[in-house]
Amino acid sequence: MNQTILITGGCRSGKSRHALELAARHTGPKVFLATAQALDEEMEERIARHKQERGPGWTTHEEPLNPGSILKSGACAPGSLVVLDCITLWLSNLILESRPREDILRRVDELLDACQRFDGTVLVITNEVGAGIVPDTALGREFRDLAGEANQRIAARFDEVRHTVSGIPTILKSNRKESSPSGNGMGFKNPFSAEDKAGLYKAIFERRDVRHFRTDPVPAHTLKRILRAAHHAGSVGFSQPWNFLVIDDPAIREKVFQNFTHANGEAADNYSGAKRELYSSLKLEGIREAPVNVLVTCDRKRGGPHVLGRNTVLETDLFSTCCAVQNLWLAARAEGVGVGWVSILSMDQLKADFALPASVEPVAYLCLGYPAADYAKPMLEEEGWAKRIPLEEVVFFNHWGRTVEKRP
Template sequence: MPNTSMLAAAQPFTTGERDAVYKAIFTRRDVRDQFLPEPIPNDVIRRLLEAAHNAPSVGFMQPWNFITIRNQTVRDRVADAFARANEEAAAMFTGERQSRYKSLKLEGIRKAPLNICVTCDRERGGKVVLGRTHNSSMDLYSTVCAVQNLWLAARAEGIGMGWVSIFRDADLKSILGIPDRIEIVAYLCLGYVDELYERPELEVKGWNRRLPLDDLIFEDRWRGGD
């Protein structure tokens, strides 16, 4: 039996509290280059990282680490590594799609006053981790939950965040001194913004559209074809 002295009442949020949660979810955006130069105060950074650290994790293994990066020289090296990978990525598209890709502005690494690299220590918790016995990727999924917590907290603080995924892991590990055994999950750019797109930028700029939710919901079994 659980120790009832350790349990808290599971009361629903007030209407205002609930609306604030949904507002953070629905107005969160991937910010690419709209960052202001104003630095983020240390106490705000701490709140954001506390929110990330309070994410759920399978087996309560908490596999994440957070590397905060404000040094301009380090960010310049990361930006150069990104630029090399971005050229490779652009070459994978053809025609109009390639032109549209090249028109997207991805300047957050240098422009945002704070970068954060989120990693996953896949050895944390030992060889056998509760809940990970049959799906070895649960530690990675748990780390992504920390990223989402960070993103929603940033939105609540009026801070924009962008996720940079175009780089070679080896380049980033070399720049940041990350051991080979550690997995890089996310490289994030954070900073204050004075405006956000009403819809996701890639939707606004015609790259893709949000899929209808009803097309993605199945009941009892898979209904999406082979």
């Protein structure tokens, strides 16, 4: 499905960074379409810095004069996200080639045609050049006028226009159909705005399992908001089987750490060679470092002996508690708080250490605190333990193993 987004703003306003934030949510191929030319050392350093900021996982095409040709050539796979950076450099290249104004605007329209026909998402970055002083040269005024006309044409035809000021993006225009209720009266009456949806997907795609924490305390009101979000998870028969045991006593956490140490030693025996060496190098808990630990439990008797919807699948109360954990995790990410799930533990030892009733099962032991470092990707992916499986390999249609390519 085609989607086109224009990101505009002044120089050094955070346009490229915002484009990368949007791209980070994309699970398919990512393509960077560069119009810059390394004509001097300063531009060489700028290009190198941008490549470093993007990180791995990008395919880069450099096309200073005809970026639309890359979109039309098939070089970008269907479903790709393409970042074109930037329009104003491209226009500068064409002006320096002594292209007439009419020819340049025709090329702008051709680029827009290619963007709108592309089977994927296209993010186009441009500079807003009309808010400053009038250039004192004829060439400067020609560039300003041409850039203003090109930006207007792009904004008119693209689905969405975003404007960045001091690193803060705002949405000026959004024509995406899902931004409003469907015309047939179906759907929620209060759909999320584009900004709301962007925040939700950002929390989902930037959620991380954190193991390194700062010692700064998590404010009580922040923790309460996070726990309230967890408590609003869906549950079978509205049974709400969870409890949240907040732990900040160092002595109690030391008990849990000893539990982890013993279980971790046993887990290491499952690997050998390079895999065992890599396993031993991973930091798999933050029990002592995180300012707050939370034990999430499931009371399997809550709701009585016959919980609506739990007659045949008895584990749905445990599944419901996992939904609460996910709510907690996403709310924490929105608050800037990191969460680490410590699963290398003896559950029987946890029950004994916390004197849990017989009907209460420990589900998740979580470490909460402000991360000591940013995680561009999940830690295990960064460390080379595993790679994310492509979506196409885990979605089947009607029969096991029938992918979209085999769908009748």
